[in-house]
Amino acid sequence: MTKKVLLLPGDGIGPEIVAEAEKVLKALNASEGLGLELSTANVGGAAIDASGVPLPDDTLAAAKAADAILLGAVGGPKWDTIDMAIRPEKGLLGLRSGLQLFGNLRPAILYPQLAGASTLKPEVVSGLDILIVRELTGGIYFGQPRGIRTLENGERQGYNTYVYSESEIRRIAKVAFEAAQKRNGKLCSVDKANVLEVTVLWREILDDMAKDYPEVELSHMYVDNAAMQLVKAPKQFDVMVTGNMFGDILSDAAAMLTGSIGMLPSASLDADGKGMYEPCHGSAPDIAGQGIANPLATILSAAMMLRYSLGLTDAADKIEKAVSAVLDQGLRTPDIYSEGTQKVGTAEMGDAVVAA
Numbered sequence: 001m002t003k004k005v006l007l008l009p010g011d012g013i014g015p016e017i018v019a020e021a022e023k024v025l026k027a028l029n030a031s032e033g034l035g036l037e038l039s040t041a042n043v044g045g046a047a048i049d050a051s052g053v054p055l056p057d058d059t060l061a062a063a064k065a066a067d068a069i070l071l072g073a074v075g076g077p078k079w080d081t082i083d084m085a086i087r088p089e090k091g092l093l094g095l096r097s098g099l100q101l102f103g104n105l106r107p108a109i110l111y112p113q114l115a116g117a118s119t120l121k122p123e124v125v126s127g128l129d130i131l132i133v134r135e136l137t138g139g140i141y142f143g144q145p146r147g148i149r150t151l152e153n154g155e156r157q158g159y160n161t162y163v164y165s166e167s168e169i170r171r172i173a174k175v176a177f178e179a180a181q182k183r184n185g186k187l188c189s190v191d192k193a194n195v196l197e198v199t200v201l202w203r204e205i206l207d208d209m210a211k212d213y214p215e216v217e218l219s220h221m222y223v224d225n226a227a228m229q230l231v232k233a234p235k236q237f238d239v240m241v242t243g244n245m246f247g248d249i250l251s252d253a254a255a256m257l258t259g260s261i262g263m264l265p266s267a268s269l270d271a272d273g274k275g276m277y278e279p280c281h282g283s284a285p286d287i288a289g290q291g292i293a294n295p296l297a298t299i300l301s302a303a304m305m306l307r308y309s310l311g312l313t314d315a316a317d318k319i320e321k322a323v324s325a326v327l328d329q330g331l332r333t334p335d336i337y338s339e340g341t342q343k344v345g346t347a348e349m350g351d352a353v354v355a356a
């Protein structure tokens with residue numbers, strides 16, 4: 001049975017890192033007969049340049065028809081404008097909402113080979129393995145009404161709306177409880193229930209659902225404290241679940257605990273397990289075109305894709321083992337380089353993973 005995979009390279013380092021993941025997928029496809037059918041489409045700034053919009057209809061149609069999607073990153077200074085409708089990010093948000101990819105899984109794992117890459121002390125981070133579950137299609141990033149308006153006194157005012165319905169909260173909580181069940185049975189829900197009504201409801205619903213998961217130990221934490229605790233004692237967490245905006249910020253902070261955002265994959269799933277996979281980082285315009293971006297987050301995203309959406313667990317394992325092997329060999333892109341290791345570029349790293 002063929003499995004359709006849509007590649008969306010996007011902007012900045014996106015095309016460079018997706019090319020390496022494509023190498024890995026093609027090599028496995030040939031050696032293992034995975035039956036993958038790869039195709040490529042435009043999104044983000046690349047799509048704006050080609051057709052004037054960040055998410056062309058044919059890209060959305062191809063995404064809907066695909067079994068899974070692998071995305072690089074979108075955005076860059078070239079397309080920075082105040083008009084949100086024609087910004088590259090709109091392409092990403094359009095895919096997430098168009099495909100109802102509400103469940104964002106963002107692991108933060110510290111590879112033992114990279115223990116020195118973290119800015120935190122080894123005893124604080126060694127062995128770190130946490131999973132942040134972020135709601136991705138609701139909350140303040142999508143709430144209506146929104147905009148910039150001019151008040152009667154002539155002053156301009158920006159406004160957004162923070163809203164979550166009960167069904168939206170329940171479906172993301174289910175993803176988080178189930179993830180915690182499969183891991184170490186600890187779930188920390190992050191909110192701001194001392195200030196925001198939306199999260200008072202969130203907390204109430206999670207407490208209610210906890211009765212259905214007696215083996216999961218649920219706790220609650222305010223987001224400001226969660227930010228402090230993540231930096232102070234990150235290993236206290238197993239699975240964290242939170243809304244779109246808090247999850248955006250906390251997952252980037254958690255990513256940095258591991259030393260490089262260039263190592264971290266992510267999955268965005270719909271209710272049926274179909275998903276879009278992408279590195280946690282952005283398009284890194286500061287290093288784009290130099291051949292030095294770390295492709296491992298994207299390659300590990302491809303592994304997650306094989307595991308969670310395509311049922312190809314063995315192939316996913318092979319990729320993850322190969323990544324560990326190249327780290328064992330001492331190969332490092334500049335973002336994870338340390339003395340005594342060997343500095344390599346994007347393509348060399350991709351080739352090494354294929355060889356491993």
Ligand code: NAI
Pocket residue numbers: 013017072073074075076077089092261262278280281282283284285286287292293294295297335
């Ligand atoms: P960024 O993640 O692109 O870059 C932050 C820093 O990390 C930069 O110094 C960059 O060089 C470095 N970095 C990121 N990925 C790397 C990799 N694979 N290897 C080595 N170093 C890496 O975030 P930033 O600078 O805030 O945003 C840049 C652009 O990316 C903006 O236009 C932003 O809107 C967009 N963006 C897109 C995202 C997406 O497509 N999912 C997510 C976040 C930002």
Ligand code: MG
Pocket residue numbers: 248249252
């Ligand atoms: Mg972010």
